[in-house]
Amino acid sequence: MVDPNIVxxxxLGTTNSACAIVQEGRASVVRRGEDRIVPSVVAALRNGELAVGREAKAQRAIDPSQVVYSAKRLIGRRFSSPEVQRMMRSVPYRIVEGDNEA
Structure with missing residues (x-):
């Protein structure tokens, strides 16, 4: 059961991301192993699984078309926006148009 008293x-950063919880009035950073921050990178692995953070970042050398990074730059932008069109020309992964120009 989810505790409604935990915040x-x-x-979500362009380069790195972090999260923290506040429980019983105390804040603590959620760690992934020893890391307090995680690279903002997601990779689709050949076995169908997803990798995040450092593991995903390492995949850029192996299969760059399956590694998404700088996704924050796309949030809230229309597909036709100059920013999205410019990014499409500079990243190895595909950016496709969704419903309502998303």
Whole structure:
């Protein structure tokens, strides 16, 4: 059961991300192993699984078309926006148009 008294904060950064929880009035950073921050990278692995953070970042050398990074730059932008069109020319992964120009 989810505890309604726990607050989760997420810092989605272009390069790195972090999250923290506040429980019983105390804040603590959620760690992934020893890391307090995680690279903002997701990779689709050949076995069908997803990798995040450092593991995903390492996949850029192996299969760059399956590694998404700098996704924060796309949030809230229309597909036709100059920013999205410019990014499409500079990243190895595909950016496709969704419903309502998303």
């Amino acid at each position: 989760l904060g997420i810092d």
